[in-house]
Amino acid sequence: MTKLEISPYLMSFGTGGAHLNESVALANLRVAGATWEAVTACTKVFAVRKEASAKRLVRELTSRLQRLDDNDIALLCAGDRMEQQALLWLAICRTYRFIREWAQEVLVDRAQSYQLQIGYADYDRFWREKAEQSPELDALTLSTQAKLRAVLFRLMRETGITDDSGKLSGTSLPPSIADHLADGEPLFFAVWQR
DSSP, X not given: OOTTTTOOOOOGGGGOOOOHHHHHXXXXXXXXXXXXXXXXXXXXXXXXXXXXXXXXXXXXXXXXXXXXXXHHHHHHHHSOHHHHHHHHHHHHHHHOHHHHHHIIIIIHHHHHTTOOBOOHHHHHHHHHHHHHHOHHHHTSOHHHHHHHHHHHHHHHHHTTSBOTTSBBOOOOOOHHHHXXXXXXXXXXXXXXXX
């Protein structure tokens, strides 16, 4: 098993969406030479009232960005929107085991069977299967489960995995991204490779 496969379920993705523009702003700080600690301390990329909220969001985004190597970060800064979306999806899948498994077990199956509409019922079925095997997931309240579901669907829309109606996008994966994938990671993008 790889380190990714045995990582715990981190459900902190519930703090919000993909935050593409803010992620690029943070990545630009890194490209300019800032350490990850300095990047994490920069809360000015968010227009939020509470400093604590900004700190939490920057910490979460920096955690995702740290899953990308220097070449990925450079492409995130210089790439077009589709490349940026793909790299953010890659970082999200590398960070959150639950989303990685969702992509590998549900999205890939749906794409390969040409059942392109993804809905809450698909998620709920997946959640129940995972919760049966994981006390940490099973212990989450119904309201937390609903919030996580809504955020995951938002992440998929914001990274181009689905369109606004919940249909898998079918967009071609940018060729530049293929060089940035490790063994097994092309599955995260199988929804784009029809």
